[in-house]
Amino acid sequence: MAMNYKEEDGHHNSGVGPGPAVKSKKPDNTAFKQQRLPAWQPILTAGTVLPAFFVIGIIFIPIGIGIFVTSNNIREHEIDYTGIDSSSPCHKCLNASWNSTPSCVCVHNFTLDNAFESNVFLYYGLSNFYQNHRRYVKSRDDSQLNGDKNSLTNPSKECDPYRMNLNKPIAPCGAIANSMFNDTFRLYQIKEGAEVEIFFTKKGIAWWTDKNVKFRNPAGNISDLKETFKDTTKPINWQKPVYELDPNDDNNNGFVNEDFIVWMRTAALPTFRKLYGLIEKNDAAYAALAPGNYSLHVEYNYPVLSFDGRKRMILSTISWMGGKNPFLGIAYITVGSICFFLGVILLIIHHKYGNRNNSADIPN
Template sequence: MNSEQNKQLQEWKLKYIKLNPILLIFMGLILIAFGIVSQTVDINYEYISTRYDEICANKIQCSITIVVPSKMKSPIFFSYEVSSFFQNTDKYFNSIPYDLLYGNLDFDISICDQYKSNREMGKIFSVTNKTLEQDEIAIPCGIAAYSYMNDEFTLTKDGNQILITDKGIAWESDKEKFTNINLDKQWIDMESERFINWMRPSPLSKFRKLWGRIDQDLESGTYTVNIQIKTNDAFAETKKYFLLHNNGQFSDPILVITLPCLCVGPFLIIFGLINMIYWGKKQNLIKKYRIY
């Protein structure tokens, strides 16, 4: 063994960080077990899901009767679910003008692609009901904003409306960033938590987003969900559902608990095995050339 090889091995010995492969494998097994258990526990949560795009087809307004089988304790979350809708494509993701959403008019307008002006976005009135200049830049613009799922829902029981608030449904980190510019020129309130939730892209083609929360118990019985359809042609091929559930602020537990655990767990196990083999070979190499 020459001096150059000895020098390289000495440098490797100093730089190499030994990771405990047994610990990595153990952590991976724990994550996989936790992911499986979390999905099993999720079945015990109370939720009511109803597909409404077929019932409300070709209608502007419709009403759907649902039955709450047992008392649901507050807070209760109202979500919508969309399937066969892709927010995870490069074109969709790159069309989100974050500078504009964060209150800065100095942004690259080419990001908005074919949905730049109020005319292209199909927007006529501002948040304050003022007429928008059709050739002005839409605030906000882009494919993501154009496809905003803005159906509206009300919940009633025996003719009495139950309050569904839009407060406390978005991530605090998002709410701190989204900033209105001029409501007289905006077609939507960019600080609306419903809009903020929509602008957080989903990694899957089927996803849920929080629409509101109910801060009172719902007694068992028959309820009516009144729906005002406002979505555009972006949802022509999608399936739409509304849900009542009490499984916390995260409307889709499989995305925040189960899926990450089942993805990271196997990775840690594989990495642990690779580390074990790699470290073992290096140790044999060190012993062979008696590097201490």
């Protein structure tokens, strides 16, 4: 019996005689729905697989060595100043609170054996601090941070319980802003028994898009931010309001303060570092930090013992690939070596057994 063309397309008639066609779940008889489209499937042979392994190995190993050597040439010095050890200079500061005044000051003396030739980046580091927690990440008001007047006096409910304080809206609101890092660093070089302060800049430490697009002060009297924020109050754990974050630069206050912007970009991992300042190399004939003795003065405000955290100060140079990170170079070398080793093993197997398989296919 001949098949009706509608049956071939997946549509069946209800039976004898005319009548409405009964819908079927069978897909239409098309190349796409019946999976008859042209396809390409690689045929893995010794002639295609072996060269691929060797090429990957030859390319990846030199790249990995170059990245690893570059990373090792980056100068870095790290100081853990948490102060849990009773012999630590910061041990007496452990009970300092978020908004303690005056701050407890501890001093760390250290030695740099090698010169830091280029610009030096000063970071602070925290451990066991989960900035990636879902509720913590949501606890902010981006409209308020972008200078919206309505959000300034009526923050988002996402900021709760750091939305209102003393019947006034908090600016900036939310758990991220409330937990902002507030230790202060001063760095000195010890020359002939005297301490000479090394100055660093706070400008340019935040992303350009954050500084110029995402964070803006509310419209108003730019020269008098106190008046602009008069109907708000500071976050609970802050020592001073947002318009006094930088006493030395009026253009670095309010929501556009770069320390604040850096903190508000949450970290993905519980152990992280954030940029605190930049020591610029002003004279090409001299290193940014020469070998010698140095002293770090820390105004200890930020408590970490409640969450078993640690605090660090890091001095580091950078290269074309960023900061010190040997992992990427090791990963390239490992993958390249494995591919090259597998290529050699497969080449030996092919040389030993390949001809035997070909001869077995030849009929007598």
